[in-house]
Amino acid sequence: MPRGPKGEKRPADVIGNAVHVMRIATGEAEESLPEPGKEYARKGGLKGGKARAKSLSPERRSEIAKKAASKRWRG
Numbered sequence: 001m002p003r004g005p006k007g008e009k010r011p012a013d014v015i016g017n018a019v020h021v022m023r024i025a026t027g028e029a030e031e032s033l034p035e036p037g038k039e040y041a042r043k044g045g046l047k048g049g050k051a052r053a054k055s056l057s058p059e060r061r062s063e064i065a066k067k068a069a070s071k072r073w074r075g
Contacts, residue, residue, distance in 0.1 A: 011017045018023060023029035 020029065023073050024031045056064075
């Protein structure tokens with residue numbers, strides 16, 4: 001299903017989308033907007049992995065990767 005400019009779900013066809021917008025405008029349907037706190041946390045999460053990798057030594061990153069690979073491929 002297509003997503004609107006703020007990530008909300010919208011009908012795929014043009015007429016269905018027009019009806020949905022009309023219902024929002026007349027108050028029959030409520031438009032669900034994402035919570036601002038979630039978006040803030042998401043942006044921090046996107047930065048977090050890179051910042052953590054930058055702060056770790058290559059040896060420690062290798063240890064973490066080996067542990068993750070052993071867990072992933074454990075039978």
